[in-house]
Amino acid sequence: MSAGKQIRLNAFNMNCVGHINHGLWTHPRDRSADYNTLDYWIEQAKLLERGLFDGLFIADIIGVYDIYGGGIDVTAREAVQLPVNEPTLLVPAMAAATQHLGFGVTVNVHNEAPYTFARRLSTLDHLTRGRIGWNIVTGYLDSAHRGQSGGSLPAHDRRYDYAEEYLDVLYKLWEGSWDDGAVQRDRAARAFADPSRIRPVSHRGEFFEVEAYHLSEPSIQRTPVLYQAGASGRGRAFAGRHAECVFIAARDRAAAREASRAIRAEAVKAGRAPDDVKIFVGVAVIPGRSRAEAEEKRAEYLRHASPEAGLAHFSASTGIDFARFGLDEPIPYGQSNAIQSATAAAARRHLTKRDLLGELALGGRYSVLAGDAVAIADELEAWIEEGEIDGFNLSRIVVPESFADFIDIVIPELQDRGIYKTAYADGSLRAKLFGQGDRLPSRHAAHAVRAGSSPLARVV
Amino acid sequence: MSAGKQIRLNAFNMNCVGHINHGLWTHPRDRSADYNTLDYWIEQAKLLERGLFDGLFIADIIGVYDIYGGGIDVTAREAVQLPVNEPTLLVPAMAAATQHLGFGVTVNVHNEAPYTFARRLSTLDHLTRGRIGWNIVTGYLDSAHRGQSGGSLPAHDRRYDYAEEYLDVLYKLWEGSWDDGAVQRDRAARAFADPSRIRPVSHRGEFFEVEAYHLSEPSIQRTPVLYQAGASGRGRAFAGRHAECVFIAARDRAAAREASRAIRAEAVKAGRAPDDVKIFVGVAVIPGRSRAEAEEKRAEYLRHASPEAGLAHFSASTGIDFARFGLDEPIPYGQSNAIQSATAAAARRHLTKRDLLGELALGGRYSVLAGDAVAIADELEAWIEEGEIDGFNLSRIVVPESFADFIDIVIPELQDRGIYKTAYADGSLRAKLFGQGDRLPSRHAAHAVRAGSSPLARVV
Numbered sequence: 001m002s003a004g005k006q007i008r009l010n011a012f013n014m015n016c017v018g019h020i021n022h023g024l025w026t027h028p029r030d031r032s033a034d035y036n037t038l039d040y041w042i043e044q045a046k047l048l049e050r051g052l053f054d055g056l057f058i059a060d061i062i063g064v065y066d067i068y069g070g071g072i073d074v075t076a077r078e079a080v081q082l083p084v085n086e087p088t089l090l091v092p093a094m095a096a097a098t099q100h101l102g103f104g105v106t107v108n109v110h111n112e113a114p115y116t117f118a119r120r121l122s123t124l125d126h127l128t129r130g131r132i133g134w135n136i137v138t139g140y141l142d143s144a145h146r147g148q149s150g151g152s153l154p155a156h157d158r159r160y161d162y163a164e165e166y167l168d169v170l171y172k173l174w175e176g177s178w179d180d181g182a183v184q185r186d187r188a189a190r191a192f193a194d195p196s197r198i199r200p201v202s203h204r205g206e207f208f209e210v211e212a213y214h215l216s217e218p219s220i221q222r223t224p225v226l227y228q229a230g231a232s233g234r235g236r237a238f239a240g241r242h243a244e245c246v247f248i249a250a251r252d253r254a255a256a257r258e259a260s261r262a263i264r265a266e267a268v269k270a271g272r273a274p275d276d277v278k279i280f281v282g283v284a285v286i287p288g289r290s291r292a293e294a295e296e297k298r299a300e301y302l303r304h305a306s307p308e309a310g311l312a313h314f315s316a317s318t319g320i321d322f323a324r325f326g327l328d329e330p331i332p333y334g335q336s337n338a339i340q341s342a343t344a345a346a347a348r349r350h351l352t353k354r355d356l357l358g359e360l361a362l363g364g365r366y367s368v369l370a371g372d373a374v375a376i377a378d379e380l381e382a383w384i385e386e387g388e389i390d391g392f393n394l395s396r397i398v399v400p401e402s403f404a405d406f407i408d409i410v411i412p413e414l415q416d417r418g419i420y421k422t423a424y425a426d427g428s429l430r431a432k433l434f435g436q437g438d439r440l441p442s443r444h445a446a447h448a449v450r451a452g453s454s455p456l457a458r459v460v
Numbered sequence: 461m462s463a464g465k466q467i468r469l470n471a472f473n474m475n476c477v478g479h480i481n482h483g484l485w486t487h488p489r490d491r492s493a494d495y496n497t498l499d500y501w502i503e504q505a506k507l508l509e510r511g512l513f514d515g516l517f518i519a520d521i522i523g524v525y526d527i528y529g530g531g532i533d534v535t536a537r538e539a540v541q542l543p544v545n546e547p548t549l550l551v552p553a554m555a556a557a558t559q560h561l562g563f564g565v566t567v568n569v570h571n572e573a574p575y576t577f578a579r580r581l582s583t584l585d586h587l588t589r590g591r592i593g594w595n596i597v598t599g600y601l602d603s604a605h606r607g608q609s610g611g612s613l614p615a616h617d618r619r620y621d622y623a624e625e626y627l628d629v630l631y632k633l634w635e636g637s638w639d640d641g642a643v644q645r646d647r648a649a650r651a652f653a654d655p656s657r658i659r660p661v662s663h664r665g666e667f668f669e670v671e672a673y674h675l676s677e678p679s680i681q682r683t684p685v686l687y688q689a690g691a692s693g694r695g696r697a698f699a700g701r702h703a704e705c706v707f708i709a710a711r712d713r714a715a716a717r718e719a720s721r722a723i724r725a726e727a728v729k730a731g732r733a734p735d736d737v738k739i740f741v742g743v744a745v746i747p748g749r750s751r752a753e754a755e756e757k758r759a760e761y762l763r764h765a766s767p768e769a770g771l772a773h774f775s776a777s778t779g780i781d782f783a784r785f786g787l788d789e790p791i792p793y794g795q796s797n798a799i800q801s802a803t804a805a806a807a808r809r810h811l812t813k814r815d816l817l818g819e820l821a822l823g824g825r826y827s828v829l830a831g832d833a834v835a836i837a838d839e840l841e842a843w844i845e846e847g848e849i850d851g852f853n854l855s856r857i858v859v860p861e862s863f864a865d866f867i868d869i870v871i872p873e874l875q876d877r878g879i880y881k882t883a884y885a886d887g888s889l890r891a892k893l894f895g896q897g898d899r900l901p902s903r904h905a906a907h908a909v910r911a912g913s914s915p916l917a918r919v920v
Contacts, residue, residue, distance in 0.1 A: 015583070017652060026647040033645050033652070036586035036677070038556045062576060064673050072655050072673070079652035083643075083677040086576075086583040092553040093587070096498045112572040115607035116522060116546075123475070123545040126496035127553070147575035147672030183543075185493050187486040190766070192477060192493070192539035195532050212607030213524050213532070217496070217543040306650070 001384050007419050008278055008391025008433065010104065011048050011403055014059040015087050017079035020395040021284060022313060022363035023306025025079055030304075030398045036085060038093050044400055045094035048101055051407035052421055054433065055102030055133065056094070057227070057247070057280075057393050058087040062108055063144030065316035069323040078309035088124060095128040102429035104133035104227050104245070109162065110148065114169035115212055121224050122174065122216035130220030130428030130438055133245065135227035138163045160234045165205045167242055168449050172201035174223045175440075175450035177214035193217070220428050220438050223446055231259070240266020241445050245278045245433070247393055251367065256281050256387030272443050278390040278433060281383060284362065284397055286370035287409040294370045301397050302361055310360035311353070325353045366395055373413035380410075381419065461844055467879050468738055468851025468893065470564065471508050471863055474519040475547050477539035480855040481744060482773060482823035483766025485539055490764075490858045496545060498553050504860055505554035508561055511867030512881055514893065515562030515593065516554070517687070517707070517740075517853050518547040522568055523604030525776035529783040538769035548584060555588040562889035564593035564687050564705070569622065570608065574629035575672055581684050582634065582676035590680030590888030590898055593705065595687035598623045620694045625665045627702055628909050632661035634683045635900075635910035637674035653677070680888050680898050683906055691719070700726020701905050705738045705893070707853055711827065716741050716847030732903050738850040738893060741843060744822065744857055746830035747869040754830045761857050762821055770820035771813070785813045826855055833873035840870075841879065 001007075017025045017032045025032045034040040048056055064082050065075045075082050091103045105124070111117070124132040138159040139145075182197035203210040228243035230236065236259075239246050246263050250256035256279075264274035286301065288294030315322050325331055330350035362368055369379045383389060396402040414420035425431065428438040440446050461467075477485045477492045485492045494500040508516055524542050525535045535542050551563045565584070571577070584592040598619040599605075642657035663670040688703035690696065696719075699706045706723050710716035716739075724734035746761065748754025775782050785791055790810035822828055829839045843849060856862040874880035885891065888898040900906050 023650075025652060026650055028647070036583075036679075037589075038552060038587050042556060062675070064675070072658065076653040076655035076658055077651055082673070082675070083653075084579075084675050085586060086580045088549065089552050089580070089583050089587060092498060092549050092551075093556045096502060096553045096556065111576050113608040116571050119544075120546045120549070123496075123549050126545060127498050127549060129497075143672065147670055147675075148573040187488070190483075190486055191537055192485060193536040193543075195536035198532065198536055210607055212603065213542070215522070215524070215542070215544050215607075219496075 001381055001419055005384070005419065006421055007380060007384060007414060008280065009051075009053050009420070010055045010057040010102075010280060010391070010393045011044075011053050012057050012059065012282060012393040012395045013044070013399070014081065015085040015090060016081050016083060018081060018309060018313075018363075019059065020282070020364040020366055021301075021305060021397045022078055022080055022309035024301065024304050024363060024398050027301065027304040027398050029401055032396070032399050033079075036083075041090050041094050042097045044403070045098050045101055047400055047403055047407065049098045051403065051411055052424060053101060054391070055104050055429065057104040057133075057135065058090065058106060059135075060084065060087045060106035060108070060137070061144075062111070062139060063142070063147065065312055066143055067319060067321050068312035068315035070321060074309055074312040078306050078312070080309050080313050088120065091124055091132065092127050095131060100131075100424040100432070102131045102133060102225070102432070103128060104135050104225070106135040106137055108137050108139045108144070109166045110139055110144075114166050114173065114208060115210055115215075118170050118173040119215045122214070122219050125219035125221050125224055126216070130430070132221070133225035133227050133429055135229065135247070136163065136167070136242065137229070156232065157234055160230075160238055162207055163238065164241075165207045168205070169201075169203050169208050169210055171223065171446040171449040172203060172210075173212075173214040175446050177201050178218050180218065183217045221430050223440050225430050225433065236263050236266050237269075239263050239277070240268075240272070241270040243277055244430070244440075245280060247280045247282065248389075249282050249366070250387065253383055253386040256383065256389050260388040270445060272441075276434075276441065276444070279388075280391050280393045281387060281389050282366045282393045282395055283380075283383075284364065284366045284368045284395045285376060285402065285406055285410065286368065286397065287376055287405045288370070288372055289409065291372050291375065294372060298362075298368075298370045305361065305363035307357040307360040307363060310363045310365065311356060314356065314360070314365065322353055322356065327354045327357075328352050331356075362397065364395065373409050376410050377413045377417060380414070381417075384419075461841055461879055465844070465879065466881055467840060467844060467874060468740065469511075469513050469880070470515045470517040470740060470851070470853045471504075471513050472517050472519065472742060472853040472855045473504070473859070474521075474541065475545040475550060476541050476543060478541060478769060478823075479519065480742070480824040480826055481761075481765060481857045482538055482540055482769035484761065484764050484823060484858050487761065487764040487858050489861055492856075492859050493539075496543075501550050501554050502557045504863070505558050505561055507860055507863055507867065509558045511863065511871055512884060513561060514851070515564050515889065517564040517593075517595065518550065518566060519595075520544065520547045520566035520568070520597070521604075522571070522599060523602070523607065525772055526603055527779060527781050528772035528775035530781060534769055534772040538766050538772070540769050540773050548580065551584055551592065552587050555591065560591070560884040560892070562591045562593060562685070562892070563588060564595050564685070566595040566597055568597050568599045568604070569626045570599055570604075574626050574633065574668060575670060575675075578630050578633040579675045582674070582679050585679035585681050585684055586676070590890070592681070593685035593687050593889055595689065595707070596623065596627070596702065597689070616692065617694055620690075620698055622667050623698065624701075625667045628665070629661075629663050629668050629670055631683065631906040631909040632663055632670075633672075633674040635906050637661050638678050640678065643677045681890050683900050685890050685893065696723050696726050697729075699723050699737065700728075700732070701730040703737055704890070704900075705740060707740045707742065708849075709742050709826070710847065713843055713846040716843065716849050720848040730905060732901075736894075736901065736903070739848075740851050740853045741847060741849050742826045742853045742855055743840075743843075744824065744826045744828045744855045745836060745862065745866055745870065746828065746857065747836055747865045748830070748832055749869065751832050751835065754832060758822075758828075758830045765821065765823035767817040767820040767823060770823045770825065771816060774816065774820070774825065782813055782816065787814045787817075788812050791816075822857065824855065833869050836870050837873045837877060840874070841877075844879075
């Protein structure tokens with residue numbers, strides 16, 4: 001790794017039982033079935049802060065996985081992201097128990113109007129003192145739209161048009177409505193805020209018409225740290241314009257490098273620096289004090305994993321009902337780009353359900369690194385260098401054990417190599433990640449939107 | 461008071477600086493300007509639990525008070541519910557610091573689709589272990605609708621049509637989608653949930669079309685405790701059908717009795733018992749160790765209050781720009797029923813701005829009780845008896861002092877009289893308030909909606 005470069009690390013979790021590695025909720029040491037209690041999350045946040053994790057990235061899904069077998073039988077029995085509770089409500093309790101840990105919350109742009117969503121995220125940025133990030137998602141499940149409106153899902157690129165305009169409205173509210181210094185809190189002068197430094201934003205677009213003051217005073221970061229995970233061409237262009245952290249699900253280092261270069265090229269096209277985007281790969285890690293201990297642990301985990309539950313999840317991701325196929329029947333993988341990229345090896349011959357179940361032995365499709373500290377540190381370094389990425393979203397196999405093992409076994413080795421921090425930096429999540437202050441840099445798209453809106457809005 | 465009857469008590473606050481009694485943020489002991497920190501709320505929750513408060517009722521508003529003087533000058537300078545942060549995000553941090561305190565959160569039915577809102581409240585009910593209530597509001601500010609859609613506010617009764625259907629969808633999701641016992645958490649049998657006991661709800665109405673499974677497993681209360689505060693005829697009919705706790709803003713005991721009887725009559729019409737609805741009146745209290753100490757405190761508070769800020773708030777409530785009137789100019793009070801009922805005395809002659817500013821001496825329009833413990837307890841008892849109400853929403857003048865004084869000075873007197881609990885009852889917020897279990901009673905409208913939807917939904 002290049003001198004001085006530090007591995008960035010998020011824990012990856014979700015307000016549900018089965019997240020990535022399915023079936024492990026049945027493991028005797030797994031606590032994921034306690035997802036609906038505050039203690040589970042508070043203890044986890046404290047653990048992650050002990051490990052100096054940059055953040056806890058909380059995934060979310062609106063809708064259910066009802067493709068596999070044409071229903072939710074496996075989904076319900078193995079709790080494959082169902083039930084799934086709301087993610088943002090976890091943050092305040094964890095923030096109260098920590099000082100530095102960041103929080104990336106996933107929220108779909110179709111959930112609510114930008115006017116009230118802007119306030120929701122500003123509130124989180126206030127309560128966490130600048131530790132909030134937002135993972136922008138546009139949704140892909142038809143079942144979500146049947147819940148929200150009864151209609152069917154808009155086409156993929158339309159969802160990005162909507163997301164682009166949604167963000168423009170948010171930038172106006174977060175960056176343009178209240179000046180720095182508008183809030184004075186001056187008791188003697190009876191001046192809480194200076195009305196001449198607060199203005200309504202004005203927006204008339206295809207999807208939104210807004211004439212409104214932002215309801216929240218400026219928070220430390222104003223705009224939360226922006227995360228995104230879209231892998232399509234349109235998704236990468238969106239990331240290049242908006243995202244500060246991009247989460248990719250690359251199967252190998254070459255795929256990571258291809259994605260990383262494409263995303264950074266899009267950032268440059270959007271007038272930003274290549275390093276304005278931090279790129280994270282999802283991995284699952286099984287660390288042992290020795291290689292033998294790690295392999296023993298993996299074997300034990302395998303006994304509790306559910307490849308079929310992983311397949312039910314993958315059916316929802318691809319839209320293909322794999323229950324319809326016999327074990328060795330060829331799956332016409334031309335049906336879906338998702339399968340081709342996901343199973344590069346299998347795609348070179350006839351893909352079968354047996355192949356998929358083999359890949360899903362641990363219940364999920366992320367790369368699994370098992371070994372002692374040295375082996376895992378070697379692997380992570382190789383991913384960073386060859387994959388041209390910045391860090392990892394560490395998924396859990398058994399929780400909190402997967403995180404605790406990583407902290408106790410792997411992190412000391414990374415620290416010894418000088419590639420992982422030994423203390424948190426000061427400041428907001430953005431300041432910690434980029435070392436350039438609490439606010440979005442001036443070359444980010446938010447600033448053009450803000451500047452464009454303000455003079456107009458002043459005369460409303 | 462009738463034997464055994466206990467006064468119910470909520471603290472009344474809002475995620476903002478100036479709530480009801482405006483201008484007091486300038487008082488040297490007031491901490492309301494810290495509303496955007498977790499410590500402020502956690503300390504307050506612990507204080508209220510020490511005082512055995514039933515709940516913290518958190519108000520909210522979407523929109524700004526821009527009627528007075530045609531703008532936000534006074535609103536911003538005195539922080540009249542602007543800035544205002546999101547309320548639900550306060551709850552998890554306070555829940556983690558307490559065991560029994562309930563939380564009533566105000567959320568407008570226009571904020572998001574019932575499908576995702578149902579999950580938000582279920583999540584809160586899980587995280588608080590059954591301590592959540594929801595104050596249902598339909599909104600009244602045109603500025604909110606300019607923020608959310610650019611359109612103007614729908615007519616009053618239309619908003620209630622929308623709210624009725626919104627609740628029907630919620631009841632189906634909360635009460636009808638997952639059976640009791642659907643979730644088994646059986647590791648040995650690899651059965652997290654039984655898919656045959658989970659079903660999508662089906663709803664096709666005027667405003668919503670929903671075909672969806674509820675995303676959350678059943679929480680302790682399923683439906684949160686339902687609060688409401690509508691004062692119109694339509695609002696009272698809505699309360700009679702849905703509300704378990706109704707918050708009224710009566711100026712005197714006779715007005716409280718009239719409202720109480722009308723609401724309970726609506727409950728009976730809806731097939732419920734009169735006592736199925738608990739009625740709370742908003743009051744501000746200034747307790748002293750002696751009458752002289754209370755009067756001294758009142759005088760001190762008056763020096764920091766802002767009657768004009770109270771008037772800016774009242775302008776927004778009534779839609780009348782009181783800034784346009786001279787101090788002694790008659791205000792045509794026929795313009796607004798709100799003024800007539802609010803200022804019964806003044807309405808018998810020419811109402812002037814001077815009258816209103818006099819009523820708003822402490823910055824707000826709630827009844828203010830100042831005195832020693834005996835005097836205040838006498839007053840509260842008289843309100844309960846003559847007003848035929850169940851309890852109070854205690855607003856803050858100086859925070860947390862107003863709550864702390866009430867706990868230290870008034871509550872021991874109420875306990876000595878046997879009209880205030882000396883320990884919390886066990887169980888959920890609903891169980892604590894009604895003593896009849898965690899769930900809505902079978903005579904509540906939710907059950908008919910649920911029963912009606914389920915067989916249909918099963919075949920979807």
